Amino acid sequence: MSKKIVKSSVWWEETIDTPETEIVEENIYVDEKFIKNKSLIRMDLNLIQFPIFSKNTKRKVNQIVTYFFNKNRDTYITVTPQAGDYIPGETEEKIFIALMQIMKEKGMPKKFVISALELKNKINFTTTKYNSVVEKALSRLASTTYVFKNTLYSSEHKGILGEKIETSIFNIKTITLSKKENKKYRDLVEDKRIKVIYELEFSDHFYRNIIKKGYLVYDGDILLEIESSTARTIYMLIEKIRFQKLYLKIDTLFLIKRIPLKYNKKNISQTVKILENALSELVEKNLILDFKFIKESTWEKSEVEINFPESANDEKQNRFYEDRNDFRKLITTNGVSETEHVMLEVPTEENIDRILGLLPSKARNLKTMERTIGEAIEKYGYEKVKNAAIYTKEQKADKIRSYFLKTLENNWADDIEEPIARSSKIDFKTIQDENTHKDVSQWDRSLYMAFEKLPENIQNGIETYAYRDYIKECGMETKIQQMAFKYSREKYICEFLEKHPEILKDKEDEEIVEPKKEIPTLDIKSVREKITRAIEFGDMLYSYSEEEKRRLLGNILKEVMELDVTKGLTEENLKNVIEKYIKL
Template identity: 75%
Template sequence: MAWDDYIEDEYIDTPEVEIIEENIYVDEKFIKNKELIRLDLNIIQFPIFSKNTQRKINQVVKYFFNKNRDTYITVSPKAGDYIPGEMEEKVFIALMEIMKEKHMPQRFVVSAPELREKLKLNNNNAYGNIIKKSLLRLSETNYNFKNTMYSNELGGTIKEEISTSILSLRVVNLSLKMNQKYREKINDKRIKEIYEISISDHFYKNIIKKGYLVYNSNTLLEIESSTARTIYMLVEKIRFQNLYLKLDTLFLIKRIPLKYDKKNISQTVKILKNALNELVEKNLILDFKFIKESTWEKSEIEINFPESANNKKQNRFYEDRNDFRKIISLNSISETEHEMLEELKPISSNETDVTNSVKEVPTEENIDRILGLLPSKAKNLKTMPRTIREAIEKYGYEKVKNAAIYTKQQKADKIRSYFLKTLENNWADNIEEPIIRSPKIDFKPISDENTYKDVSHWDRSLYMAFEKLPENIQNGIETYAYRDYIKECGMESKIQQMAFKYSREKYICEFLEKHPEILKDEVEEEEIKEIPQKNENVITDMKYIKEKIVAVIELGDMMYSYSEEEKKILMGNILREVMGFVVKNQLTEETLGTVLEKYIKL
């Protein structure tokens, strides 16, 4: 009898493969804050787990992230199955928690009861099948990443097309003699099988080094709506340390992603509102507000976060790094994996802050700062930005900064070569960045009753008194006012500098209200009282008016990228309206601010 006689053909009746294409990118005409679409994609932002409750068998989904359709993710299920959804997302989160408990190995063993406990599922006979089906779906679904997969090793997005699953799975039958070693480790004899999980390389390398954000798994699993969970993870990444965030509604819809139909977008917005309300109820965001001036496509969402949000975020960061350091010391990670890990020391929130760790990342802003510290000729060298990027990755931002300062001080002819030798030979380890010092001002303690309270209309007479002070004292006060402003912002960048310049008078007055003793020591009260009260708020300094208008337009240009023609039109329109108030001697700070806000929304 031939071998073929023993083989039976098995036919599986499944629907035909259906390919769904979704454009994740947002048309620029709907974007007010264009910087948001430039955010690096990572595992948190990938649409790995579908939000579609009506998924179909054999339905392949392809998400496009740009207009050229050359940046995308394709999610392909196993024949006869669905793509991963909400249950698979929860199982994956639970696996991450268990992996950490087991000291972060790439391969580990888990049982259904362990996962049930993390997922808080009902203890019935069905949970085992639900968990097993989800694990199989996670292991059998294939993801194709084109220009989207972030790699911590490359420090950016992989350009080639990557095909991978999230994890691989081996179902271990404990009744087999060959699996006796596993049976001996399982105390509960009712367990008939366990699962050997191996996290795929691309995901695992990001999880253990730099390509990750830290979340509380219990918090994530307690969020009932998958949409709310995705929004929470996304906004936690985008907001950094800010307690206020403004997003384009369409941007959020596309990045979750939710169904987008121009004719029925109000239904999608309703889903967003329900998800955001859940986050408010769980105190993960403080509140939110939709701003709709015309269509939903052009609307925005304002989200405020509770003051405790930053402390919680920092604590998660510190605790995770300290835990990870302990894990390394326990040698639970192989030597090969160990080599990939960044050198970590246990950190406490009293020793450092999250912003220090951010400075180690070779961002464009950091590269520009280093270029600014090097001799001016360095900007003409095409290879310098790349050299600086690689140096930051290898040596860290602080060491590279010191090397740049040292190179400039030594007036080196061959800038790049000398810069690299400085790093290699540690010539600049003890150097300090030159500081431009302002005149010292001694502040006296002030009582609670004099503590400044924020008001929308500041006392401009303080600024007039400020202008009568010696120039060196003015510079000192302005420096301290700027420091207060940056401390309140929580970060310093070109945008903060421009914003301070735009509202310089306001912040100086606020600072002087906090410290009234400064003016008392420097200016006689009679000099301040001599200022005519009826005209104290009227602005007559044309140079000041022009500088303020130019500063606001420059700030707007940073956000909206105006053309030169648009800048000229804005300047003309603003000046025409402002001059009407100047002629009538009615131009105040409040009026000027109203006119500027009318033409430029910051």
Template identity: 55%
Template sequence: MSNWIENEEINTPETEIIEENIYVDEDLIKNKDLVRMDLNIVQYPLFSKNTKRKVNQIVKYYFNKNHDTYINVAPMAGDYIPGELEEKIFIALMKIMKAKGMPRKFIVTAKELKDELKINSNTYISKIKESLSRLASANYKFKNTMYSSKEKTVLTEEIETTILSLRTLKLVKKENKKLKEEIGDNRVKEVYEVSISSPFYDNIMTKGYLVYNSDILLSIDTSTARTTYMLIEKLRFNELYLKIDTLFLIRRIPLKFNPRNPSNTIKILEKNLNELKEKKLIENFNFIKESTWEKSEIEIYFYEEVNSDKQERFYSDLNDFRKISTSLAVLDMEHAIVPNESVLEDKIICIEITKEIIEEVFNMLPGNAKKLKSMKKTIKDSIDNYGLDKVKAAVMYMSKQKKITSPRAFFLKSLDNNWAEDIVVPESKNEKNKELIINELEIIENQKDYSQEIEYYKLLTEQEKKELEEKVYSEYMKECGQETKVQKIAFNAAKNNLIYKYIFRNKLSNYSIIENEISIEEELGDDILTDINAFNNYINENINIYKIVLNLSEDRILEIKREILTELSSKFVLKQINIDDITQAINKVITDKMK
């Protein structure tokens, strides 16, 4: 007998409550267009698929037999719960929010939403306003179901929230005069201030999200097909074959299922999958039914390109997000973070690309890639651009894939998007040269005498040392632009030196510093420069002039510094650089950037 139960209770003449069990009995279980979708919205039925919703109808979805794991959706009095149009508007809002820099609160016009949704109706303003109001007023109650990225788990307490809050701002009012000027369109009479509710916004901003192409989502004809697509993309992870219980998918969409007459539900599910197949979002599917539909399964096959597309979506979004907010660490449920390489760029490894090196990498390629005549040149150019280790890692990553139809394109994409970041490259002959160069840089770094600063640090109490370390850590992460695993490792490796530098730079020691109060130009003179601190100070002093005069952002300054370092690092390592070289390089980079 099925565990699917649907009870209807009329508590008052005005309100109808529908309770639905959408769990699957464990006995039946066998096994700029990019938007972030909160995991709760992806995996739970927050937008109704029922085309015959009723006014004041409350829906309660149960996820277990005990009825202590559920989501309750209640509309505002006299209204419906959110449905298909509200889902599409929410997707469009996610796209607009990203375009505006991912603020939690932002202004949007009805026309912006109309353009994203491609609505042709003349009554679009009233429809959009009604749907926004519905999103802001429908109350969601989560019990043992709300995933929280901050807590890294499903919250056990009861969480009550709306999806967003809404303010309608009339542009004719005096207080909105500035806003009206910014909009610059006299036809627009009002705008909407949207604020995404904390539980959903927190997930979108940290690690409780998946990345989808909003144009693809909005192009899918029905809400049930759209939800099916989002669910199977989550469930398959990086596999090109997915086998799931039919009933599980039906419950999670959710669709009504009557064990005595399941044909209508199966037809809807089949229609959804056929639409995804026609749109090339899946390659094929097949129902496996040996007895009843309750015990049946679905096989879904995906095109090979969908994995690279999925990874490219994630990394493209991540790179966009870094530009929007470089101070925020970004993780994902399904992907490791792309390391910010600004820390590593301070130690650029220059090697001569010999035929032997190219041959070594070429021999690591899978068979179909070796057949391409252009691969050796591609390898050489890639080592130039990315470095030998990254190229080797990309080749090793490519070799692990089961079937690749365009190996060269896949290889270049893996480099661009850093797909092989977790691959450990075995030590080669070049590692010794690499270590020598790194050691040489470390020797130069350590040439500064920090004896006074060390003595000062030793005299501090443990609490003072801890507070000082926290300040240095905070400053270091601010300079890096992101706080990730790579930055933490780099900080711990150079912690003492960074602390002594901080003491020196901020003149914290009690020793006299008069002898050090000379201009950078006097300190450098015309001699070859070997002191890395003097080198760094001179670059910073010069760039600060441009920063203040031209009002350059921190991101722009970091980008300029990276290019200057790329220009000068080899000469500095070889002790062939003087002040004129540095000045010329700074002027060249700044001039190029200002064009």
């Protein structure tokens, strides 16, 4: 077996080899299922982040490409084609996107049957030789081997797998309909012009990721309409990176490497021109608003600014929720359990800010912390990330980001995760009894009577501090603690007043003065907290869907904004608006 290594000064090496390949074949038939939004597809995170499909238009037969991601060369991906063939490129990428659309239309089975005509119609091939193009592309995708070392993301293990993983994207079986043994397949094909069909089975690693938390949702039609493979890759990558931000500033070299595009210092300006053309296409298709390269010295040190249209976040959220609603219909029809079918959470600026607030204060000074939190929410879910943040702060870690990530990877916060686990049968009375019965004789109810005589704004202030004291004593803030405080509110307020008797004393000594007739306006942070908490309480009782939560938030904010502009936003009218939409 001959081997040639071609080294590059950038971050990968190419080798030429002639390996043996093997195709695993298996028969199965899957009924088609109707899905409302057929254009939405799930893309495995590994296919978004890594060069699974080559951008090199001069690929060679039997050329193996290895991409190294660090100086130690122990983090890499090796792409090995079948003997006498090329590694997958742009055509295979389009075929894969079309496959994901067809896979969804058939109900997201691991194994399903397709024809070349179905793929032609999805991709809008104009060539009359589409049968040959499709057959070669499918064979190339099925027989190409990918070796991942410290790179493969696994939703099952909730992180990057450290061991060496060798896998293909799927296996394929070619079925000739004219053969006697394939009669059962002939009955499935209405179009008698079709002579050959293909039976696909996705590999475990890729299939698990698109069923569980290892994917992002894109519009397959939009991806196929993007003409340039480079533009398509940039679009998928920046949609992942930006979370909910409408502005990105990225190192030019980062984009070049992640696509990846070949370059050297002598011709880097030509590579930048490829990026510029790709970004221009995204502007033309209204996928980004505009972009600008910032070059103060060399291209290697340059950056690119990308702005997104205001509608980008709504479209991203709609894709996520529509896809989730579609997949909920498949849970029972395809035997995917509710536990197994966990949805990827979309990180919002509000959630990221909440996590930052739970971490040590120094975390806000770390430039990469927001991105780290966003990626963690995507991988592990908000609740698990919240637990990890609480745990990191409790341990008083010096290296905050590193300790936070290790907590997630090693499940160190599992011991505080149990109270957060959602239960459909929470005994509110038990919670109330546990927190009130044994201590009822230990607090003076006359304090609460005095508390009730205070002005509303002072009552709210005292209750807020009492709640903070209670949460500090618990060591964590979850829905369980919120419910416990709600049902033992009087007790905790009295305990707080016992600790701080000067509060009531000062109020007794003060001369009662009629307040000025001015309309107080609540600060935005306070309004956000109150609305969010109210929706969470409602969720405990009614188990809202995400769509219902969004609708509630939208209706409440609409009235709140109108009040803020016209009459001023007070505690009382905020409470009235919330009670209008959330009946507790």
